[in-house]
Amino acid sequence: MANVTNKFNMNNILSLSAWLQASRLQSFAGPILIMLILAMMVLPLPPFVLDVLFTFNIALAVIVLLVGLYTRHALEFAVFPTVLLITTLLRLSLNVASTRVVLLNGHTGPDAAGKVIEAFGHFLVGGNYAVGLVVFIILVVINFVVITKGAGRIAEVSARFTLDAMPGKQMAIDADLNAGLIGEADARKRRERISQEADFYGSMDGASKFVRGDAIAGILIMLITIIGGLVVGVLQHDLDLAAAARNYTLLTIGDGLVGQIPALIISTAAGLVVSRVSTDEDLGQQVVSQLFNRPQVLWLTAGILGLLGLVPGMPNFVFLLLSALIGGMAHYLSRRPVPAEPKPSEPQVAAAEAQDAGWEDVTQVDTLGLEVGYRLIPLVDKLQQGDLLRRINGIRKKFAQEIGFLPPVVHIRDNLELRPNAYRITMKGSVIGQGESYNGMYLAINPGQVTMALPGNSTQDPAFGLPAVWIETGQRELAQTSGYTVVDASTVVTTHLNHLIRSHASELLNRDALQQLLDHLARSMPKLTEDLIPKLLPLATVQKVLQHLLEEGVHIRDMRTIIDTLTEYAARTQEVTELVALVRVALGRAIVEQYYPSGTELQVMSLHPELEAVLTQVVQSAPMTEGGIEPGLAETLTREAGNAVRRMEHLGLPAVLVVSDAIRLLLARFLRRALPQLRVLAYSEIPDSRKIKFVAIVGGSRT
Structure with a gap:
């Protein structure tokens, strides 16, 4: 038994040691790679090492391209801007190293710089340096003018739109957090993801400049190497001009092609990563499912190719062959069984015998209820991806954590008497809130700082009464960029429900x-x-x-x-x-911290001394009642308190009024209906450790 235990411990120690060594190697891999790349620009490399490094460069480019193809979301390949810089630096270092070898040993023959450059100079262009020169220039133009420029423009626009949409996305996260739809950990992850998206597209915008500079450097390096090779071959190695041009030009073109082909692959990967729309499918699945999934399109394409194949002088066999293949694909797709939509089950009407009325006929009203129109039923149906039930459970959980007791279950039912997109919230059988929500659309709420108006159905946010507009799905990004808070149909209902539950917490x-x-x-x-x-x-x-x-x-x-x-x-x-x-x-400390975080100064409102003295007399003559406030005083108090609350809101401060203990309850009850956002505290409720600063006086403008 002891041997087994010792063996087990030894295996654990070895595994831990191997893990630590692997971690150290991973942490040192980046600095070592950068130092080696920089060393290649200075140290001479033999032709065999150049062959290995050029082959590695091609393999690395293929790996990057395949990773970009199989990436579903851009952030899955967040290291891509850094990879783009490293691969560009690697190609430039190889160009410098190979140029040194070409100029030193180019007079010895076409294999002076290694077999890879020789293969690209002879096999790909047939040993014709004029053809090689044209092919090299075409590759550079494709890479520089088409792919790199387009990818850089997409990255630039995406970075700008992502930065512009950050405030709206942050507000949407805050809205979901306040509604109890997500927890603090989920909100933190979503905020980090938004920040990472902005960093990624900003980095891609800058990294695309590396590829553009690499293309320009490739052309300059090729011209300098050809001219330098002619000078070295003719003046130093006594070669005639034709032999020097043939040797050095072929070697230079082979060197340029072996560097530009991986550059073209990397640029293509960059374009694929920044131009695709993030979904749960990789690029291959997106292309197949969206491009070759409509039989009608394939039938028309096959017919057009077939007609072209019948035209005299055209390559009939090729056109007719492709027409047959595409027609066969269309026939296969049209014969593929389409999943049938489930039909609603017909209600079974059973004849019930007449029975006497009993206590079973007496039903109790629900404490909390939600009635929805028939078009909002998919929000509740799990089979139709409805998440309203899950969100309501999240609201009840967050309410219990923040308020201190578990609210009753919300009973949901459909009501055909409501408008199709309408809903209403009931408490003890009475309607306490109602509104409309459009499934499949988004509500863009104007928080007061939007940059443009959006087309759509104008309305108001049912929870807080803010101006809003219902927009289509395609306008969501534009709305977020313009500063709107964008929420879906389920969030509209749950936010309204959450607001009403908190407002009626005492009744629940x-x-x-x-x-x-x-x-x-x-x-x-x-x-x-x-x-x-x-x-x-x-x-x-x-x-x-x-x-x-x-x-x-x-x-x-x-x-x-x-x-x-x-x-x-x-x-x-x-x-x-x-x-x-x-x-x-x-509970004074907890009450104060609801409005002022721990450590901050309490910037509050107070009553004018004359007004406070009058209210104290009212309380002494009619304790704890509102009936003792005569109408003129009540109107003045309401007006002055409203002005002070607006001043506090303009300063971005909570509306908190601090008064003496004797009149706190009177003011709290009197001002609750007119100013529900106002909180009235007594001096005795404020801990001695908190500092108070009066920034507004209620009644200071009285005459």
Whole structure:
């Protein structure tokens, strides 16, 4: 047994050692390769080493091309700009090394610079340096004028559009995160992907200049080598002009071709990577599925080729052969079985015997419900790739994590009485929100900083009332580039639902939900709840305290502090408003951090001293009620508070009003309807460690 254990440990140690060595080699591979490439420009290389390096250069170019063909998304080959630079530098180094060998040993014969250059100079162009020169110039023109220029232009436009679309994409990620559709980790990955896309296309825009410079350098190197070879051959090796021209020109053309063919392959790979649209298919699958998948197109093509094959003087055999092959392909595609769409099952009508009415006929309304028109049914149907159910589950999970209790299940049903694209959200049988969503289209929401207007159906965002327009799928990138926040049909519904659930959180905390929350706490903290309910406070009082907190946007995640505070003060008072005030003081740090992150200064609003004195008298004469505020004072208070809130929003600050403890509840209740975005805090709720700065005065402009 000990031997087996020792052997197992030794194998683990060897495997770990091998992994560490491999990691070190990978980390040193890049610097070593760059140093070798630079060394080739200085150190002389024998012809055999040149053959190996030229062959490696061709193999590397083929590898890059094949990787580009099988890449589904551009970021799968994110290292491509760097590879483009390295391969360009490798070709230039080989040109320098081979030029040195050609000039030194070119007088000895056509194999002076190795077998690879000789093969390209004789076999590919038949030993005719005039033909080789023409072929070399054509390859350079194709690479420089067509492929490299086009790929560089695509990379430049893609980089500009990607940068312009970044704000809209970031806002879409924030919208999905706030709606609970994705988690923080997913949002971070999507932000990193957007940043990587911008970096990739920006790098490709710059890397394309390397290829263009390589083409120009190839032409200059060829001309310089030919002229230098003639000078060396005639003046130093006493060759006649014809022999020198034949030897050095063939060697130079072979050298140029062996470098330009890999350059052409690399440029083609660059064009393929930046010009393709990212899908879940590689390039071969895209071409086959989109180009050769329509029998009608192939039938017409076969007919046109067949007619051309019947014209006298044309190469009839070739045209008729291709016409037959394409016609056979069209016949195969037209005979291929098409998957039938599933037909909706017919309802089976069963005759039911007449029965007396019973308690089974009494149905309870759903706490939360979502009714959709028939055109929105695909959003719910998993068989039709609908993801609305998954997104709603994500909303409930995020709500539970941020608010502190699990909201009820959302019951979804179709309603033929609604318009086809309409939906409505109900709570306890009453409609609390409704809107329209168009499946297959996108809602472009104007956050206020767009650069252009988009054609489409103008509307408003149902959740927040922002101006928006429904656009087709093809306009999505343009809308994001123009600064719109673009969301799909499912996101429109779920964002609206999430907004309404949070707005009605206090009503969703019913007796059953509270009991489930307490049961959940009792499993980890049994004594915490036993000492409070029902010994000190009834369940209904605890429910009202929590509902008051939720009405003012205070989460109840910290149930330990809430129950501890209620347990401490329950013997002193049973008044709900007093208990709420005590709990808010205990939760002061958490309340403040909802609006001001930890460490930042609290830039808030305050009341004018005269106005605060008047409101204090109102509270003393009619405690905790709104009826004591006379109409003129109420109008002035609402107007002044609205002006202060707008000033805070203009400064990009949260609308928070800090007042004395005596009037906090009165102001919070009075201003809730007119200014729902305003939060009213008491001085006692702010921790002593936080600094306060008053930037707006409510009532400062009163006369």
